[in-house]
Amino acid sequence: MTDKKEYCGLFGVFGHPAAVEKVYHGLFLLQHRGQESAGIASTDGKADSGAMKLHVGMGLVRDVFTPESLAALRNPRAIGHVRYSTTGSSRVENAQPMLAQYSRGQVAVAHNGNLTNAKLLRDEFEAYGSIFRTTNDTEIIMHLLARPSNGGLADPFAAVFDPLEGAYSLLVLTPDEMIAACDPYKLRPLSIGQAGNAWFVSSETCAFDLLGIKYVRDVQPGEIVHITAAGLRSSIYCHPDRIKPSHCIFEHIYFSRPDSRVFGDSVHAVRRKLGRQLAREHPVDADVVFAVPDTGNSASIGYAYESGIPFDIGFIRSHYVGRTFIQPHQSDRTSSVQIKLAIMREVVAGKRVIVVEDSVVRGTTTRGKMRALREAGAKEIHLRVSAPPVRNPCFYGIDFPTTDELIATGRTPREIAEFLEIDSIGYLSVPGILSCVSRPPSHYCAACFTGRYPVPIGQNVGKYAMERHQLSMF
Amino acid sequence: MTDKKEYCGLFGVFGHPAAVEKVYHGLFLLQHRGQESAGIASTDGKADSGAMKLHVGMGLVRDVFTPESLAALRNPRAIGHVRYSTTGSSRVENAQPMLAQYSRGQVAVAHNGNLTNAKLLRDEFEAYGSIFRTTNDTEIIMHLLARPSNGGLADPFAAVFDPLEGAYSLLVLTPDEMIAACDPYKLRPLSIGQAGNAWFVSSETCAFDLLGIKYVRDVQPGEIVHITAAGLRSSIYCHPDRIKPSHCIFEHIYFSRPDSRVFGDSVHAVRRKLGRQLAREHPVDADVVFAVPDTGNSASIGYAYESGIPFDIGFIRSHYVGRTFIQPHQSDRTSSVQIKLAIMREVVAGKRVIVVEDSVVRGTTTRGKMRALREAGAKEIHLRVSAPPVRNPCFYGIDFPTTDELIATGRTPREIAEFLEIDSIGYLSVPGILSCVSRPPSHYCAACFTGRYPVPIGQNVGKYAMERHQLSMF
């Protein structure tokens, strides 16, 4: 397992004259899934070597692309990617989509997830003489694709995905087709849409709604979808036994936009239910309920509704604080958190307040917010968290801190409340959270709360993969 | 009256080692009052010619200043300015604060408002041989300050403000003192704060709260406040008869941040009351209440509370759309409005919705939003506006479109609802709005709704000003 975790957004268009523009706007709407780099690859469907176009850059979608760079990419087929990475030394070489030439032509790949057997596969390729230009899992996928042994297969891409372990939602573009695929657990969301004769694939449905695209269906666990000029063709690329839906519950809690539907549920509706469930599990007498914006908003409405306590706005986010914000001196008591998140003193002063937050991970910024509420005159502070305590690492793409850094490590809720200097804390239970989504509890991954990982992790997995697949490189 | 309208934010610090940094952070918190240009002037209190420092630039606070430019400004006394201007040809020459040298040394001036006798004063100065480098009212104020006839006066600044007509909240920095002043109507807010030995002045109190500054009091109508090393010294600079509080009611409706107190009231609390009053004036049976964010948020909570109809989130603002956003082609149905303001389909589809907006001016963007709600499946749309219809121009700094462009011109509310293609519209009444603020109705300017202007406008005023002041230039 590499130490690289990536959380990303994918958007693809096949068969639209303004495909590149659509991808650009789609990436805007997926920007919350990755702010580190952005890129678009496109093709006009011709197989000439060098015909595919690529533009990638570091930063936000709005900064990476210009009218000139979009015009240079113009083509009816395009895929795009926004990326968040946890590595300090983020480099443009790691930006996606990645474009490569191999024996069957050009291919661009965009990937969201984390391969748990990445190191193993990489070592194996290196042993066979391959070179790696990046530290991305995506490059491994490209090497798998280029194996000569794929040559005679009906669907070489199926052969590519089979040896992969971990989480991967993928978009691949070749001159002929756009391919979307999900791992057998479907840890990350991926949806298919349609508008006129054009097909669309997006990490989240919010991008469909806003671009006038009809949601068709989700890509299924272990499914590979080929989109060509002839239409959509689908198959399951792995043995049926391997399919085991394990959707990341954190997509509902935190990652996805509330106006998306992921894994069959409206994110906003789920969060509102989490808030109601939270009110049932952890009621408290108070004057007002408000959220830590923006991710706590939906749950706070549910909490207020269920509890009957008035809803209000307690914090205000500033929209103008960007990357170039100059931090105050240490000596200065002003923190950038305060600049970014103002308190509505009028709502808080002299009141018993219930604050709803989506999750508490390290606890340090939460403590800062709680202190600021106290300084603004809150009489009682009751924190309600619409998720259980995070106690375990994620191996499928979420960059939690190490166990030592997690506030819940070795602390009871009461001790956490003491650490946060608040009057009470209430975490939602695991059964509680799973009662708010539509699918059976076994179809979700809640390993960060429970430690029960749907995909086995570590060396053993790797070896098993080797034996099972008998990776024939050539 | 010039055709220049400016809406700005001011922040000043006197006597703090990190004054420039404080101003920088203060301007961040006032960024909503002007995104066109930003600037800071500072002094170490020495009277050497050339000792004052200035840095101005076009764009957002985060883009105008760098750690280097802040370090170069470092001084214990500083004033800053953010500016919105309606002129197309915005130029860096017009950015504020403005710095000038005159016979009594250097002076920097930052101004929020609109002089109704600007053209008259300018013509007069030009007739006496003055040159103007900008189209800003601020430069007129500097010329008034430099008049030799001010030389013998106890307070030359009082003599500067007296001839001015219209709205002006001012911050002036000289090597010796920082001066804050308001026009006799106090159309725009301006507040004084304190932290340790340092004094602060800000357009809005939100900046005080977030920077750990104690709010002291508002600058009064017609008051000039001198802040020096010896402390704060105040006087009324105009004849008491001229003082006539006429606070801009639009500050509460739209301009100010909800976490500010302006004209003695919490903006958020006022807006929440507007929502409750709106529910009383225009009740309707519906399934859900939500706001057009962000300015409609507070009122929508009040509406939901008063009406008992569940509150929810119907629109979501995207945080990543900036100036460099590339607009979709005309041919494309995607609009940047849609990208910026997404609809929570789950909340809207099949529902009778009440949408609360702060005001409707032109009506074109509102119509776009209403159509998007309909397309998302809203069964009934009831728009509730927490202000009366805007029917008249503002001469004191707000850039409303011309009367022809106002949606309320020549239309009844029913006709407006038809234009917006919605089921009903309800505007708050003028008495209703004035019932939600603490001061007597006569102490507010609601001229944009009523046409009753507290400050006489036009040529007559100008002549009157001339006669009354007998402007002795030299």
Place this chain on the structure above:
Amino acid sequence: MTDKKEYCGLFGVFGHPAAVEKVYHGLFLLQHRGQESAGIASTDGKADSGAMKLHVGMGLVRDVFTPESLAALRNPRAIGHVRYSTTGSSRVENAQPMLAQYSRGQVAVAHNGNLTNAKLLRDEFEAYGSIFRTTNDTEIIMHLLARPSNGGLADPFAAVFDPLEGAYSLLVLTPDEMIAACDPYKLRPLSIGQAGNAWFVSSETCAFDLLGIKYVRDVQPGEIVHITAAGLRSSIYCHPDRIKPSHCIFEHIYFSRPDSRVFGDSVHAVRRKLGRQLAREHPVDADVVFAVPDTGNSASIGYAYESGIPFDIGFIRSHYVGRTFIQPHQSDRTSSVQIKLAIMREVVAGKRVIVVEDSVVRGTTTRGKMRALREAGAKEIHLRVSAPPVRNPCFYGIDFPTTDELIATGRTPREIAEFLEIDSIGYLSVPGILSCVSRPPSHYCAACFTGRYPVPIGQNVGKYAMERHQLSMF
């Protein structure tokens, strides 16, 4: 006298559809006269307030202007300016041309030179209530122009120039006319050209040659030239007694481009003659003659020709070292001088070399070059300087270091050679230098060598100016 010294380039076009583009290209060709800021003002000849356009910025011409900014300026009448300033705190506010509005409309002014009575005039204006936004002499000229007393004059501009002392070559643009003027000494060059129906004014003729413009004549000492749609109209604006040609000899030695004609002579031809005269005054037996490029090139050719010693290339300038060059660490022996100026080791090693340089001011960089020659193996180094030792400050626009910093202060040539660690030095004599130009010796200013200043300097001058002009401001 201010402590501001400016050395600038002016270029103006009247009556050409591509006037702004011509000015842009003209400024490129005058870039050697100022690399700190650049600007262009233009007009379509209409007198509407606000009709004049201006774009200024810090940096090189190529960086200040974009195709968009040139297109926005497009007009048939335009003036431009490039500026070098010695003040550390260079600010965009000081960039030229300056644009102002006064009672008779808009005016843009660009100025090359240094007013010796600037402080006096400024104080006087401030006493009468004027404000100054910059530290430029140009702003003083604008105040003089705006005086109401100019109103009844046949040529108000003549009244503007009369009170000025010092060096000033000026370009003024109003909606109606472009005005060019020189001080009564004509310390700085200014020439008039023509192409078709369009008129041109340039600091140097090199810009004419390259843009296909016919050189017409120089602006004369004390002359004001009005260029209007009716053509060119000229007069002498000062009393004939004040006219005393005193052309800056340093224009020939160093400042002007060799392909220009200034003060009636080809700069290259003059410099070649300086080299020949230098060979006559300071002959020495050696193997090779070469220049310190680029300003020593012309003289070195003359020296080689006169002496019969072979000419060669000893130094090579790098073209890629710009402002952003990162200096080596102090600990490192590599200096940016070495990177910028490479030695042709093959030409120098084991040779007796004659190095021709245009002038030696501080001597520190020269010493670095001489040491580098020695390290490259030069057997003997004979420095020949095509100018006398600089011993006195310039009050007319050249920024020499203080007398203490001049290498020639308190040192004989022999001592200078010792300081530079070379075998001999030879300076051209003052009579020698004046024998190489066409006009009578009395028509040149060589004050930096001789200390004989053509324009009286300091307080006395100032007072005299006051008495003579009886500056009636109003």
Place this chain on the structure above:
Amino acid sequence: MTDKKEYCGLFGVFGHPAAVEKVYHGLFLLQHRGQESAGIASTDGKADSGAMKLHVGMGLVRDVFTPESLAALRNPRAIGHVRYSTTGSSRVENAQPMLAQYSRGQVAVAHNGNLTNAKLLRDEFEAYGSIFRTTNDTEIIMHLLARPSNGGLADPFAAVFDPLEGAYSLLVLTPDEMIAACDPYKLRPLSIGQAGNAWFVSSETCAFDLLGIKYVRDVQPGEIVHITAAGLRSSIYCHPDRIKPSHCIFEHIYFSRPDSRVFGDSVHAVRRKLGRQLAREHPVDADVVFAVPDTGNSASIGYAYESGIPFDIGFIRSHYVGRTFIQPHQSDRTSSVQIKLAIMREVVAGKRVIVVEDSVVRGTTTRGKMRALREAGAKEIHLRVSAPPVRNPCFYGIDFPTTDELIATGRTPREIAEFLEIDSIGYLSVPGILSCVSRPPSHYCAACFTGRYPVPIGQNVGKYAMERHQLSMF
């Protein structure tokens, strides 16, 4: 053979605390060899995966690096690269050095030259399942290096270079060593230097002189030099029969800096001799000799010396015209050539001039220059070219236009003179040019003049390579 031609500069440092800074300054001095992209890779000698650092970017050295990026690279071992490419779609992905991970660790490669069997090797690798991320020859070299079959070899790098055909000067950096190598023809220069305990490698010696580095020797044809902490170790990696020195004569004529020694000769001295030989081969009676700067400078001095005709400066290059220069409109007669290259009218008018240029390829810009001389009044124009006519393509890295575009194609010298509208033209003969360099004529490649290629080109070569090397990939 790919259609990619690259002309580049390499600089490497091993064992110096300021190695990265040295590379930065070295690249400055090699900037003339490539202005499209620049990059530096560095290592601290530790073999941890991910330990090597890389920074590359598009543009000039001065624009690609900042003090921050240099500081981030800081390490005692570093290699750098500047690149010129002829492909329109230049992308940052193609910038060098390239960094990759393979089975034996990390490696960075920088390459100057052109592989004539690139396509063949690439096809072969693709057939075996390799992917290519760029269109650079460098990536092929990396694939060769990663072949498992290299594992047991004493010097895997020798096995890498053996299958390569064409021109390649290489710098390779691994955690342990820096490797320099040249093809068996040594078409491009590469030199080794030393300063203290540190070793240096540079494309040209000019960078040594300026950085205080002692030139040690050239890398020999077919030599591979390993530089490690233990010192320098060298071997010949190919069969001795393949070694056939064929130094590019165009390095002397045009590419190298005159202050470099390449292939054992001072470039400046060679060019001066070319000028003298040119005067002997093509004498003509005239008034003045001057160069087309800068590459014609050295030869023009030789021509003047040999002919006895006075040398002068006829053209002046402007230093301020950069990439952002805005071209004049077509309608305008001003061309950027004129702005960049001014004529010294005084030297040219009424004179019979001899113009010395290094080479004439297309002839179009030369014609522009000749016309400008005529317009400036030249009475007779005699062009003397210090090279023979270019009539054949270069397969080893120089990007000549297609044969159709060469002025010499199908034209006699007389016809060329007519095309250029000049009085006479004289080209240096091939024997003449080869008489000016020290090594035997057979040791130079003059194929662009003669059509006799030292390295066989095309398919046959490729096949031969295959058979000879029996490329065992695994």
